[in-house]
Amino acid sequence: MDDEPRRFFGPSRDVAAPTDGPAPPRLGDPLSPTDAEALMAVVGPPELPEAWKQGFFFAGYQPYGLQQVNGGPCGVLAVIQAFVIRALHIRAPSPGALLEVDEHLRQEALLDALAEVLFRNVGDNKKAIVLLPSSSTACVLSGSQLRCLQPALFTSYDQLRHHLGQRPYRDIFLNPSGCGVPLYLFSMVWTRGIEGCRERDFDDPKSGAMIGGHGYCTQELVNLMMFGRAYSNVFDGTKRLGSAKDGWMVLQGAPRRPNIGFLSLFEAYQCIEVGSRYKGPTCPIWVVCAESHYTVLFSADAAVNPQESDKALNLFYFDQLARQSERIRLTVMPKQLPPHLSTGFEDSESMIDRCIRTKWKEASVDWNGSEVIL
Numbered sequence: 001m002d003d004e005p006r007r008f009f010g011p012s013r014d015v016a017a018p019t020d021g022p023a024p025p026r027l028g029d030p031l032s033p034t035d036a037e038a039l040m041a042v043v044g045p046p047e048l049p050e051a052w053k054q055g056f057f058f059a060g061y062q063p064y065g066l067q068q069v070n071g072g073p074c075g076v077l078a079v080i081q082a083f084v085i086r087a088l089h090i091r092a093p094s095p096g097a098l099l100e101v102d103e104h105l106r107q108e109a110l111l112d113a114l115a116e117v118l119f120r121n122v123g124d125n126k127k128a129i130v131l132l133p134s135s136s137t138a139c140v141l142s143g144s145q146l147r148c149l150q151p152a153l154f155t156s157y158d159q160l161r162h163h164l165g166q167r168p169y170r171d172i173f174l175n176p177s178g179c180g181v182p183l184y185l186f187s188m189v190w191t192r193g194i195e196g197c198r199e200r201d202f203d204d205p206k207s208g209a210m211i212g213g214h215g216y217c218t219q220e221l222v223n224l225m226m227f228g229r230a231y232s233n234v235f236d237g238t239k240r241l242g243s244a245k246d247g248w249m250v251l252q253g254a255p256r257r258p259n260i261g262f263l264s265l266f267e268a269y270q271c272i273e274v275g276s277r278y279k280g281p282t283c284p285i286w287v288v289c290a291e292s293h294y295t296v297l298f299s300a301d302a303a304v305n306p307q308e309s310d311k312a313l314n315l316f317y318f319d320q321l322a323r324q325s326e327r328i329r330l331t332v333m334p335k336q337l338p339p340h341l342s343t344g345f346e347d348s349e350s351m352i353d354r355c356i357r358t359k360w361k362e363a364s365v366d367w368n369g370s371e372v373i374l
Contacts, residue, residue, distance in 0.1 A: 021166075022159035025130070025152035036146035038194050039186060044209030044218075047142035048072075048182055051215060055180030056080060056110060056173055061324050063101045064088060066110075068321040071293075073181050075217025077320050078294035079225040082260045082285045083113035085298045089283060095300035099316070099327070114173060114184070115161040119154065121228040122188045128154045129191045131183060136171035140179045140186070149183075151190065185210065188224060201230035203251055208232065216292050226287075227258045234262055236275030254278050261286035261306060263297070268345045268354040279359045280307035284315075286359075290351040295319040297330075297356070309360050310334050317352060319373075328370045330356070337362035350374050 031039070040046060051070035056077075059067035066081045068074055085098070087109035092098040101109070119128040131149040133140050138148060154160040163169050173180035189197060189210060202208025202220060210221040210230070224230040233239075235253035242248045254277040261281035266272045266289065284299035284306040297315045299306075304313055317328040330352075337344050344357040350372050353365045 021162045022156065025154045025159065025163065027132075028151040028153065030148065030150045031131070031146055033147060036143050036149075039146055039189060040143035042189055042194055042197050042208075042210065043185065044211035045215070048185075048211065049215035050141070052141065052182050052185075053139065053177075053179055055175045055178045056114065056184070057176040058103075058106055058110070059323075062318060062327060064098060064106060064109075065318050065324065066320050067176075069176075071321065072215040073185075073217065074294040074321060075222050076181055076185060076225070078287050078296055079222060079260070080110075080113050080117065081296050081318065081320055082287050082298070083116055084109045085285050085296065086259060086283050087112035087116070089285075089302035095302075098300050110174075111161060111164045115157060115164055117225050118184070118188060118191060119157045119160050121226065122191045122224060124228055125157070126155075127191065128160050129187060130154070130160075130169065131187045131190055132168065133172065133179070133183065136168055136175060136178060138179065140182055146186065149186065185221070192224060192228070192230065197224075197230045201232075201252070203232040203249075214292070217294065222262070222287065222289075222294070223254075226260055226262065227255060229255060231255075233272075234264065234275065234278050235273045236277050257282060259283050259285075262289070263287075263355045263358055264289040265291055265351050265355050267358045274358060279309075282306065284313075288352065288355050290355060293319075293321070295352075297352075315356075317373075326370060329368050331366040331368060332356055332360050333364045333366070334360040335362050336364040338364055 049072050051072035054069045057067055058065065064085065066077055068077050088098045088101055091105055091109055092101060119125065130152045132152055134148040140146060172183060198205045198208060208220055210218055212218045220230040220232055231252040233251050233253040237253055239251045240248045241251065254275055257277045259282045262274060262278040263286050264272060264274055267274045284304040286297045288295045288297055296318045299313060299315055312333045315330045315332060317330055318324060344362055345354050352373055356365055357363050
């Protein structure tokens with residue numbers, strides 16, 4: 001019985017448009033077994049780990065900070081956390097107000113972030129499709145369970161943003177013990193489209209996926225959330241391998257300067273190249289990939305120029321998995337490498353320091369009394 005689609009609990013196709021807000025979305029038929037299988041194939045594993053079962057919610061550690069319950073979905077949560085900070089840059093009246101944000105403002109910022117990533121990034125500012133379960137408590141982790149999902153089509157940002165704050169959407173995504181994070185993942189892939197991900201985005205259509213080993217997010221998923229394309233690389237633009245005679249293989253990286261930046265320890269290892277677009281986003285906020293875990297660095301001051309890499313600045317570090325009760329402020333001083341270091345990328349150095357130095361060259365990083373995260 002668990003494999004059978006269940007009756008949809010949300011708004012009916014025939015419900016009249018409310019007079020106090022945008023019209024409800026257009027509802028489609030529940031996913032067929034073929035649709036569910038194709039969707040799960042792009043996601044990657046046949047079933048998401050149980051660690052993915054959580055919603056988007058704040059905890060009592062930092063006022064602006066989302067909570068990650070278990071390891072696995074850190075890529076999704078870190079990107080949404082970064083867009084929450086971006087929304088607070090706009091909504092909060094001062095840097096101090098951002099750091100001490102109240103409940104109402106942070107909830108509004110969370111809804112802003114969810115809407116911006118799904119509609120403006122993944123949906124190319126044209127559409128968003130939310131896959132609705134049969135109930136707000138439905139567990140949706142495997143391909144067979146996807147058959148209970150019903151697509152709701154939104155055709156404007158304001159329409160999506162309004163309804164995310166209403167039932168059933170609010171209950172679906174913001175319930176801490178629900179399946180909001182997996183449902184958001186499935187909705188992103190469905191919005192971009194199976195063919196869009198596999199045939200137009202992935203470097204390798206046969207092996208590309210959103211979730212990799214041990215249930216961790218791939219670069220393709222992070223890129224999809226950041227700029228709406230599930231590309232496999234983080235350099236600027238595209239690169240071609242091969243020759244005209246033998247045929248070209250086109251590798252796709254950041255197509256434009258995104259709102260949120262990206263730094264990676266793999267660049268410190270000289271395994272990849274993070275381009276200037278990702279290092280210099282439009283907002284002074286960066287998602288940080290330190291091996292398999294994603295966290296966030298940000299300036300509380302929206303006026304900081306994120307393309308600048310030669311001036312000292314203060315950045316706040318937040319790890320949504322770390323139960324981080326202490327606010328961690330880092331002072332970054334470029335071109336002042338401590339004398340005991342030769343490159344700044346020594347194994348003895350903090351992974352976060354090494355990520356920082358991929359942008360702020362030879363920087364001294366002062367943790368201002370906080371325990372250094374190695």
